[in-house]
Amino acid sequence: KSAGSGQFARYDPQMHSGLVERLQLAADLRRALETGGELEMHYQPTIELRTGQIVGFEALVRWRHPVRGMISPADFIPLAESTGLIRPLGQWVLAESCRQAVAWGMGAPERAMTMAVNVSGRQFDQPGLPGIVAAVLAETGLPAQRLCLEMTESVLMTDTEENLAVLLSLKDIGVRLAIDDFGTGYSSLAYLRRFPVDTLKIDRSFVERLSGATPDAALARTIVQLGQSLGMATVAEGIEQYAQFLALRRMGCDLAQGYYFSRPLPAAEAGLLLQDHKPA
Ligand code: C2E
Ligand code: CA
Ligand code: CA
Numbered sequence: 001k002s003a004g005s006g007q008f009a010r011y012d013p014q015m016h017s018g019l020v021e022r023l024q025l026a027a028d029l030r031r032a033l034e035t036g037g038e039l040e041m042h043y044q045p046t047i048e049l050r051t052g053q054i055v056g057f058e059a060l061v062r063w064r065h066p067v068r069g070m071i072s073p074a075d076f077i078p079l080a081e082s083t084g085l086i087r088p089l090g091q092w093v094l095a096e097s098c099r100q101a102v103a104w105g106m107g108a109p110e111r112a113m114t115m116a117v118n119v120s121g122r123q124f125d126q127p128g129l130p131g132i133v134a135a136v137l138a139e140t141g142l143p144a145q146r147l148c149l150e151m152t153e154s155v156l157m158t159d160t161e162e163n164l165a166v167l168l169s170l171k172d173i174g175v176r177l178a179i180d181d182f183g184t185g186y187s188s189l190a191y192l193r194r195f196p197v198d199t200l201k202i203d204r205s206f207v208e209r210l211s212g213a214t215p216d217a218a219l220a221r222t223i224v225q226l227g228q229s230l231g232m233a234t235v236a237e238g239i240e241q242y243a244q245f246l247a248l249r250r251m252g253c254d255l256a257q258g259y260y261f262s263r264p265l266p267a268a269e270a271g272l273l274l275q276d277h278k279p280a
């Protein structure tokens, strides 16, 4: 052939290795789910702004890859979603978090805290999600009202009628429901009123705007007021500074999470936070 290698300009080794890498990583994740050893949950406390008390935790998954080290969920959750592995992964996350909540005594009335678990769009679509949730609660013995499921606004606002039915069956079980990353999607206020949601989680981007060179509190304040008028609790996420904490408390925001209080911690360390927690 007379043509040089230039003819194969469409062949992009970078692209190729990207695909192979993704396939490899998906295979690794499948194996990690089978063996169980590489995945673990970290827990970030939720604080009541008025009292400073810990009122619950958010469960956040971690993958300790034997070769690559820690892989962020922001990287492997999308991979799990596109390969369907999110369903077994999500089920593992749910069971592990409920088990941990029970181990921390959260089933007892004197430790009435909430364990919040993230549910991705592909899990929410899966037929039988309410059945899976009910089965995990029954197996672990966690009372339903101690579990909160977090779903993003964008997931809820697609297929709204179908989603409403799923939300209502989850509500029947008795779990709490939260809208995650609120303010970043396009909520229809009409649907928001119909959804049986207990909590709005104010996205970190609005908390960031509370401090810095040109602070802007208008959006955070509006979301807090929206939550109040809909009878929903508000949680601010990503509080890193004292000024943000003060501003949100002044606005009447109920709960908060963020590095200012604590990073997500392995179970053994998160459990230590409970030792000096006064029972309700
Ligand atoms: P998210 O649900 O919005 O979780 C909050 C993220 O913000 C977490 O990142 C948390 O570590 C981080 N964060 C908490 N406080 C602060 C702060 O003060 N400053 C900053 N800069 N960040 C803070 P993480 O753990 O890396 O999780 C990223 C996302 O991955 C989560 O966002 C969630 O969408 C997803 N994810 C994590 N764990 C799970 C899981 O078990 N299941 C599902 N379906 N998704 C998960
Ligand atoms: Ca979340
Ligand atoms: Ca969030």
Ligand code: CA
Pocket (backbone or CB within 6 Å): 181
């Ligand atoms: Ca997020």
